Structures are given as C-alpha cells and as structure tokens.
Amino acid sequence: MAKCVFIVQGEGRGHMSQSMALKEYLEEEGHLVEAVFVGTSNAAPLPDYFRACFSDTIRTFQSPYFLSTPNRKGIYVGRTLLFNLLRSVIYLREIHRIRREIDLLKPGVVFNFYDVVGALALGKVNNSIQRIGIGHHFLLHLKDYFGESDARWQRFLLKWHTRIIMKSCDRILALSFSEQQGDLTIEAVPPLMRREYREMVYQQGDRFLVYLLKEGYINDLISLARKDPRFLADVFTKEIPEIELPPGLRIHSLSGSSFKELMTTCRGLITTAGFDVAAEAAYHGIPLAVIPAGNHFEQKCNGLDIERHGIGLYLDRIEPGITGRMRRSDPAGFRKWVERSGELILNSLTE
Numbered sequence: 001m002a003k004c005v006f007i008v009q010g011e012g013r014g015h016m017s018q019s020m021a022l023k024e025y026l027e028e029e030g031h032l033v034e035a036v037f038v039g040t041s042n043a044a045p046l047p048d049y050f051r052a053c054f055s056d057t058i059r060t061f062q063s064p065y066f067l068s069t070p071n072r073k074g075i076y077v078g079r080t081l082l083f084n085l086l087r088s089v090i091y092l093r094e095i096h097r098i099r100r101e102i103d104l105l106k107p108g109v110v111f112n113f114y115d116v117v118g119a120l121a122l123g124k125v126n127n128s129i130q131r132i133g134i135g136h137h138f139l140l141h142l143k144d145y146f147g148e149s150d151a152r153w154q155r156f157l158l159k160w161h162t163r164i165i166m167k168s169c170d171r172i173l174a175l176s177f178s179e180q181q182g183d184l185t186i187e188a189v190p191p192l193m194r195r196e197y198r199e200m201v202y203q204q205g206d207r208f209l210v211y212l213l214k215e216g217y218i219n220d221l222i223s224l225a226r227k228d229p230r231f232l233a234d235v236f237t238k239e240i241p242e243i244e245l246p247p248g249l250r251i252h253s254l255s256g257s258s259f260k261e262l263m264t265t266c267r268g269l270i271t272t273a274g275f276d277v278a279a280e281a282a283y284h285g286i287p288l289a290v291i292p293a294g295n296h297f298e299q300k301c302n303g304l305d306i307e308r309h310g311i312g313l314y315l316d317r318i319e320p321g322i323t324g325r326m327r328r329s330d331p332a333g334f335r336k337w338v339e340r341s342g343e344l345i346l347n348s349l350t351e
Contacts, residue, residue, distance in 0.1 A: 074294020
C-alpha cells in the first residue's frame, strides 16, 4: 500500500476533477490519499463537491491565478505575471510550509496536478519520496503536438511554467485525448475521469448544457436565445446575471451533481475549452462546441486538439447557427483509451 499526497492547482475545475478520479483508482487498489494540498485564491473558492470528496484531508495554500479582463471573457497575460510576481513573498512562505508538511507526512508518492508553488516545494523534499506530475499541458513539450502557433510569447510562458513542474518530478504523465508516442521524460496517458461520469447513461434530449469558465459569455448566450427562441439551455456559471432572461435559458450556480444530471439528457454541450469537460462529453459522444477564453493560450491549444480528434467544434464566439453544426461523435475508441487510465497511471507507482 502506498501512502499518497496530492498537490492540486485550484484554478478552474479540471485539475480538481482529475485528482478526484485518481483518488478512486488509488483506493480501489488499497492505496491511501493522506493529504491534499490545493491552491486557492479569493477569486476561486473551492467547490463543495471537491471538499466533500476529500473532507478532512484538504490543506489549502495561496497559489498564482489569472486576472480576468473587464468583459470577463478572457485573461490578462502581462498583468497576471506582474501581479503574481508582486505576491512572490506569499508564495515563498507557502513553498516552505508545503515542503515542511510533506516531510512530516512522509508519503511514498506525491502527485502534482500542475501547481507551480507545489512544484517548487517538491524540488527539495526527501529523496525517498516519488514525485509524479500529471496534466495535459505537458503535451506541449512533445514534438508532434502542434497547438496554437501564433501566440509565441504565450507559448513561451506556458512552456516555461510547465518546465518548472517537470524539473521537480521524477515522472511526467501527460493526459491526452488519444494514444500517442511520448519521449524519455513524458508518457502520454488517458484522461482521468470520475466513475460517476464513466458509468453515466446518456440519452440525447432537447436542452443544451452550457458551462462557462468566464461568465462574460453569458451575454452572448442571452443574445443567441433572444434571436432563436428554439434555443433551450441550462447554463452553469459563477455569476447569475441580474437581468430578465429569455424563456429558453435557465441559469444555475456551480454544482457537480446537478451538472452531471443535466448532462445525461442534454442535446449538446457548449463550454469554454477546458480539457476535462471535453473528455467527459467525448466519452459519451455528446455533441460539443468549445469557445476558448480570450488570451488563454492553453484553451486555444485544447480547442484545436478537440477539433483535430473529431470530438467537437472549435469556435471563436457564440453566435446563431452553431447548434446546427454540432454532431454526435462515435465514443467507442475514446472509451477504450479512457478505460486504460487507471492501469497506466497506477503502473507509475511500481515502475
């Protein structure tokens, strides 16, 4: 039995979902997740479903986060970098605290779900502790991964950020939509998906399901619903607008259980271009359209990857006509790949 510790980036929801899925695989094999260090900020409180999953094992710390643009559709890159540099003293304190607590816990393995503060803490932990990095961002370092080609400055920053995490780990697992060749340092593995989403039974219904990482897109949805009364959607967002909504729209606060329940009968899924929601849709062949958040290089890469794999549509904006272009995909091959996830990732504990 391995005693495990997780370090989880709290920006967005994807890394938290991945850690919840890995917890299931580990516990099925008799391993123990003793502590979960999760990066937080005032801008992104932890969701209740994540707290319920890990209960009293959660230990929070301050971690860098993105600054949103005024229209709340994208992020500032330069300002985010400067803002977090000015907070470096806070992060240095957290690095020392995490390192000290991990040394006291004496785990056999630490999984880092793409947090840079956690990576810097892992750089000098006891050499007997195995350190494994998990995330889809590592694909950017494989020669066959093309991604977004125009934003060279943003590509440089993301690769620099990712390289810091890679240097702190003994092994790197890159989550990928398909099986592909890794290299000497990076192994491509399937998406990590929670059991409740793998066992979900999907039957296409009449209403679209929408998840918006950036709540500014809600105004575009409202405009779409007003122009097309046949557009019916359940929308999950952090901020509920204080205006009269078209009859076809229902707005929901973020809830893991409600989202999954509505996914089982949705007509299709419209979302910002996160990795995990797209993987969940692909597992059931749910029609998918993704709109990357503005200036978000990683999401642009995800969008291109989603379209390349035939999982869904890559869109620049929400506008009339997009729903007619969304099609169901054949999930058979993708399911076979995902079902190997637990086996391939757990092998990293013994190899």
